[in-house]
Amino acid sequence: MDKSSIPTIDLSPFFREGDEDGKKKAMETITQACTEYGFFQIENHGVPLDLMNQALELSKKFFDFPDEEKRKSSPNSGAPLPAGYSRQPDHSPDKNEYVLVFPPGSSFNFYPTNPHGFRDVLEEIFSYLVKTGFLIESILNVCLGLSPNFLKEFNHDRSWDFMAALRYFPATENENNGITEHEDGNCFTFVFQDEAGGLEVRKNGEWIPVTPIKHTIVVNVSDVVQVLSNKKFKSATHRVVRPKGKSRYSYAFFYNLHGDKWVEPLPRFTKEIGEAPKYRGFFSRSIRS
Ligand SMILES: O=C(O)CCC(=O)C(=O)O
Numbered sequence: 001m002d003k004s005s006i007p008t009i010d011l012s013p014f015f016r017e018g019d020e021d022g023k024k025k026a027m028e029t030i031t032q033a034c035t036e037y038g039f040f041q042i043e044n045h046g047v048p049l050d051l052m053n054q055a056l057e058l059s060k061k062f063f064d065f066p067d068e069e070k071r072k073s074s075p076n077s078g079a080p081l082p083a084g085y086s087r088q089p090d091h092s093p094d095k096n097e098y099v100l101v102f103p104p105g106s107s108f109n110f111y112p113t114n115p116h117g118f119r120d121v122l123e124e125i126f127s128y129l130v131k132t133g134f135l136i137e138s139i140l141n142v143c144l145g146l147s148p149n150f151l152k153e154f155n156h157d158r159s160w161d162f163m164a165a166l167r168y169f170p171a172t173e174n175e176n177n178g179i180t181e182h183e184d185g186n187c188f189t190f191v192f193q194d195e196a197g198g199l200e201v202r203k204n205g206e207w208i209p210v211t212p213i214k215h216t217i218v219v220n221v222s223d224v225v226q227v228l229s230n231k232k233f234k235s236a237t238h239r240v241v242r243p244k245g246k247s248r249y250s251y252a253f254f255y256n257l258h259g260d261k262w263v264e265p266l267p268r269f270t271k272e273i274g275e276a277p278k279y280r281g282f283f284s285r286s287i288r289s
């Protein structure tokens with residue numbers, strides 16, 4: 001594996017019958033990436049490529065509207081969840097704005113009506129990302145040596161997932177923070193991005209740029225998988241550095257755990273192999289990291 005970039009894995013063997021060798025090789029690379037730092041990219045992932053293009057084009061159009069237009073789809077102050085358009089407060093070190101969406105059909109959703117077709121594309125891509133989530137979940141089970149349905153049974157309720165269409169403002173002379181370094185608190189996150197670049201993952205103390213490759217999706221293993229596996233798989237530390245002279249557009253899809261779920265290292269990674277748990281159990285809360 002090239003030390004200065006993150007691996008890209010072709011998932012096509014999982015979409016055809018009988019390519020056991022292809023699946024095995026893909027899973028070996030995924031296992032290595034998750035053991036080392038919890039980040040990899042996927043291609044032939046099942047999400048239609050023209051839909052990814054459309055989603056990025058429409059979010060760019062939306063974010064280019066004047067504030068007044070964007071704020072028409074801001075959540076009301078009494079809204080139970082901040083669906084719709086929001087912008088990080090001026091005092092935040094994170095300089096981005098975003099549209100937050102919950103699963104299609106959720107009564108919490110509050111979609112922009114402009115540009116035309118944005119809502120349809122957001123709903124469609126959300127559904128595809130859930131399907132790719134099922135696939136990644138089943139692959140992670142096998143990579144961890146768990147039963148193929150383990151994560152699905154552990155976490156069967158998909159109504160807690162959400163997705164953000166994001167726009168990062170261009171860096172200024174003095175600062176370039178887009179999202180401060182963090183780990184995601186969910187199971188795993190998918191990111192796809194335009195060509196601007198700026199996402200970085202920390203590996204052995206060094207920041208590695210996740211160079212955009214058109215039509216790939218970044219998979220970011222998060223805290224729940226790290227805790228269940230007693231840190232066999234790492235929750236990746238990542239950040240976004242804003243490029244100069246241009247905005248950056250991305251989508252982040254959070255494959256979450258449903259509310260108030262007890263999470264602790266599994267016996268398979270602790271007492272069954274004589275290792276002490278590295279974490280105490282906790283109730284997960286499904287919140288944006
Ligand atoms: O926009 C990105 O590339 C990453 C977003 C992210 O890390 C997050 O929202 O947690």
Ligand SMILES: [Fe+2]
Nearest residue numbers: 183184238289
């Ligand atoms: Fe993140």
